[in-house]
Amino acid sequence: MSRAQPDASAARPGRALGLLLAGLLLAACAGTRTSGPGDAPPDAAAPDPVDPGTVVVQVSSVGGYTSAEELHGRLPPVTVYADGRVISPGPVALVYPAFAWPGLTVTQLDPGRLPDLVDRALAAGVGEDHDLGPTGVTDAPSTRFTVLTDGGTVVREVDALQEGLGSPMLSEQQRADRQRLAALAEELAGLADPAQPWSPSAVAVLAHPYTEGLLGPGGAPLDLPEVAWTGPDLPGEPLGAGLGCVVAPVEEVRAAASGASTATPWTTPDGARWSLTFRPLLPHESGCADLTG
Template sequence: MKRGIARTAVRRWGVALAVPVLLGSCATTDDAGAPEPVRTPTPTPTLALRIERTGGLIGPAVEPGRLPALSAYADGRVITPGPQIAVYPPPALPALQVQDAGMDTVARLAVDAVMAGVQPDTDFGDPGVADATTTVVTAVTGEGVHRVRVPALIEASVDDPELTPAQRAARTRLKNFIQRATRLPTDDHLPEPEPYRSVSLAALARPYTPADEAPVSPAPTRQWPGPALPGAVVATDGRITCTVVTGAEADRVRDAAAQASVLTPWRSGDKTWDVTFRPLLPDESACTDLAGF
């Protein structure tokens, strides 16, 4: 892509996202002419780019708890999985990190994603790899929302006989873009990532069953500190429910989860539950925003 075209695309993308912000900042005046304070709800951050994987061997019950590999927003924030502690069982709360990459960097990422093939007419083929994941890339530019779903992008070999040379080339371009985008946390020209603390948490509950490979000392059952489980939203397999906690309630749940592992049983009422904790990202507010619901 020529540099002038890229610059125009980024400028158009930025203007499109700036309009709602300007409209939301207007003030009114009272009869005396003095400006009145504007009390408008905080707008939901505009998603610019998301890279995620769905499906595979994890099963539909676990799908809603899966976190994207990258979520970038128009305000410059980039949220990615943080460093994971090498312990078993792992902590109940997944680690996320946030980085201020800057609005220009995020805008260019969205445009680059489209140029890398995130367009409805791109043919990535389907190698038919069993139990493979599907890579989903969503880019938002001034031209609208662009999304592709590529089966077995990670698992298929570069010379898979089920793919044409054009399909292989399209997959290589997209993979190269994803690798570059997900390396942002290590970019020396950007601020260091910091731990991301979500405003809200989703508690994904299913009836408790002991793990097949339980540790020598099983985790003690803990009293559930949030609203009564199991919740009301059911995933595709009918066994998992979802409850969103926010504000002070989310703080209590987060503090309790910080002392637990993924194998910790949670007691709510007269039943015991397995709970997966899924921090909600800035553009998410409800269980229906998660994959699998």
């Protein structure tokens, strides 16, 4: 099944988005331009400035059969912002246990490309709401497409987008429609190349009581050194399923987290042991509530 949430007027999204981005560029230029004879007064009508951290296009994963920390701690594969930044997860080392600190990358696009990007996303079916059929895949996450148009933000969720492409339960039209969206997701992922490392200013820390007796490769018990937690009090704001969340400045926790793994036991002064998942906050996010969607 799929879910689309388009606003009423989604016609000519590229044109309207172009005007929004023009406002962003004008606002940026205004910071360096000096006034001269004949210039309009500062309060003259002009396009409203656009926050550079406005999401224009995003692909994210939601739901699926997995742990609570995975549900809330996922990073969107691609987020494109109004100033042309494309932020994506960085390469993941094939080690177990995995490194605790997730890397992020940024690529800079010309903001003038964004209206065309929006048009292509809508042409691929993001703004449509017809049935994409059942796949019989029940444990895979859904892919959520978010696109900014002149009528507002359009959201479409597709269950088991990649995993369900070969399902015999789909009609030819449903399979073709899914393939258009799958191709869009692949195209958007390709925007993150070439990329440079990107560092957030804050990180959400997801905490739950440590699971004792974890096993490593070959079934041997993991024997990992404890790390003292010096950040905000745990477990923090409840997110459900025994999971808590606190927000910390990156400079307070990155040094310790960079030397830890996803299986590291973190200790607090009261003797409690915790498992922690570090979820960097993206430019449009401000706290734990942003991770519950």
